[in-house]
Amino acid sequence: MTIHFSCTQCGKCCHNLRLPLSLAEASAWLRRGGDIELFCEAIPWPDEPPESDAQAMHKRRLSFPVACGALPIRVVVTVVAAFDGACPNLQSDGRCGAYEQRPRVCRIYPAEVNPFIPLTPVSKACPPEAWAADKPVFFADGRVTDAETVEVIQASRSAAAQDAPLKERLCAYLGVSHAALANEGFVIYAFERDVMLKALERLQGDDISALPASQWQFVSNRRATVDALSSIEAHYAVSSSLTQAHERYMEFFPTDL
Ligand code: SF4
Ligand code: SF4
Numbered sequence: 693m694t695i696h697f698s699c700t701q702c703g704k705c706c707h708n709l710r711l712p713l714s715l716a717e718a719s720a721w722l723r724r725g726g727d728i729e730l731f732c733e734a735i736p737w738p739d740e741p742p743e744s745d746a747q748a749m750h751k752r753r754l755s756f757p758v759a760c761g762a763l764p765i766r767v768v769v770t771v772v773a774a775f776d777g778a779c780p781n782l783q784s785d786g787r788c789g790a791y792e793q794r795p796r797v798c799r800i801y802p803a804e805v806n807p808f809i810p811l812t813p814v815s816k817a818c819p820p821e822a823w824a825a826d827k828p829v830f831f832a833d834g835r836v837t838d839a840e841t842v843e844v845i846q847a848s849r850s851a852a853a854q855d856a857p858l859k860e861r862l863c864a865y866l867g868v869s870h871a872a873l874a875n876e877g878f879v880i881y882a883f884e885r886d887v888m889l890k891a892l893e894r895l896q897g898d899d900i901s902a903l904p905a906s907q908w909q910f911v912s913n914r915r916a917t918v919d920a921l922s923s924i925e926a927h928y929a930v931s932s933s934l935t936q937a938h939e940r941y942m943e944f945f946p947t948d949l
Pocket of ligand 1: 705706707779780781782783787788789790791794795798
């Protein structure tokens with residue numbers, strides 16, 4: 693499949709977003725006055741998959757291992773810049789006011805960082821004319837053609853892998869210990885800007901062994917899920933029990949408990 697693309701500078705991709713960031717990018721975003729959220733999900737991980745399982749290895753790189761009752765799990769914490777409406781960096785002339793410091797995810801758009809998510813123009817904010825056949829080739833033979841974009845994608849994947857163990861410490865500092873079952877929803881944490889920035893700054897020097905072990909819990913809004921978790925002695929909570937102001941559940945399925 694060959695995909696042609698050229699940005700029309702319509703600005704649509706700078707609105708109503710949750711932009712995945714590295715931890716370094718998150719600190720910079722907060723210092724510029726933006727807001728950050730943590731999207732938490734977890735994968736039951738009773739056994740180590742074979743290295744030939746590329747998708748499992750990808751998930752492994754992005755996650756950290758913890759115990760959830762009797763069940764070993766891996767937690768994926770995605771740190772996102774969060775804004776409704778226009779990005780706080782978007783200028784009235786439609787240009788990015790933080791162009792030189794913009795996050796990697798902005799630099800590669802509309803390409804995907806996740807190698808298991810195909811590039812599909814219909815899922816992107818770009819208008820049809822951006823994908824016209826007379827535009828330069830952007831994607832061919834299963835890969836992005838632009839060398840600079842490829843480099844940024846690689847840097848983004850490396851940063852995500854390096855950040856994964858640091859996110860365990862970040863969660864310990866912040867008291868984050870709830871995660872949705874992957875593909876069923878997210879537990880979303882939104883702390884005050886200074887609280888989040890201070891926690892990120894603490895990552896620079898502390899020893900992880902000095903931190904208390906986390907007591908992670910799955911959170912679900914579905915009867916079948918909590919019954920299954922209960923049967924394997926995993927810790928769980930129902931979504932309606934999340935009552936703290938900085939914590940909420942995003943469901944992918946209707947609540948049935
Ligand atoms: S940082 Fe710049 S490029 Fe990224 S969403 Fe904001 S305005 Fe758009
Ligand atoms: S939505 Fe697409 S075409 Fe519009 S500014 Fe963003 S990258 Fe460019």
